[in-house]
Amino acid sequence: MASPKKKLQGLVAATITPMTEHGEINFSVIGQYVDYLVEEQGVKNIFVNGTTGEGLSLSVSERRQVAEEWVAKGRNKLDQVVIHVGALSLKDSQELARHAAEIGADGIAVIAPFFLKPRNKDILINFLKEVATAAPALPFYYYHIPALTGVKIRAEELLDGIQDKIPTFQGLKFSDTDLLDFGQCVDQNRQQQFAFLFGVDEQLLSALVMGATGAVGSTYNYMGKKTNQMLEAFERKDFSSALNHQFCIQRFINFVLKLDLDNCFCWTPDYVLHL
């Protein structure tokens, strides 16, 4: 079984993929980006090529290069670099999983295929297993984001017996607001050492109460420091302060939502600069 250096916990920034004005990846800023996360935001884990990183809009070649650059620039600075390798093509996904292992990533994550969707848990597990098998030494995370994939198979159902099928399964990245499903994932797997990573930044405090062990999100790129204050308050059982931090984060996110930005889905620091 894959054994990570240590369990993935705390904040994980879902990184933006920096682009030039000509639509090419701007590799030159990734080193500075790592330093910014670590030094200014106190965030030492990253999730690359996910939703925020627009991994599914990049070519396989671009995804490989982006992953390589983050791993290289994060070496000896970041704790863990998880690469999202989900794709509609199983072969692409397997190639990206193998590549993540070769370059020394700390884990891989996969979303459900979202065009010809798996009709049930077994079909989805089989797909995930085929990808996980391509990187047998890497911790594997399932990335549950039903609002975007349209795959509504409950995470709780998926996790039932998952390590029998996917021995490298290490945790769940849960990007959904269904706290019943999330809570039951935690409750029914207390004997396991899974990472339960919540992905709705504006509701993280509720998920901490349910047993989240960490969080993956876009806003930790620039509100990592603030969110870390909330995690610290929660840890010392100062729930009033934790709630104040969460409300502050919510006010920001609510403000951005009200901007009604046409076709803008990513939560980039540009928004912050406009505040």
Ligand SMILES: CC(=O)N[C@@H]([C@@H](O)[C@H](O)[C@H](O)CO)[C@@H](O)CC(=O)C(=O)O
């Ligand atoms: C749909 C979406 O982009 N969700 C974000 C959240 O961090 C989200 O931006 C935040 O909660 C604000 O709504 C993350 O769950 C996505 C994520 O972790 C990723 O980029 O892979």
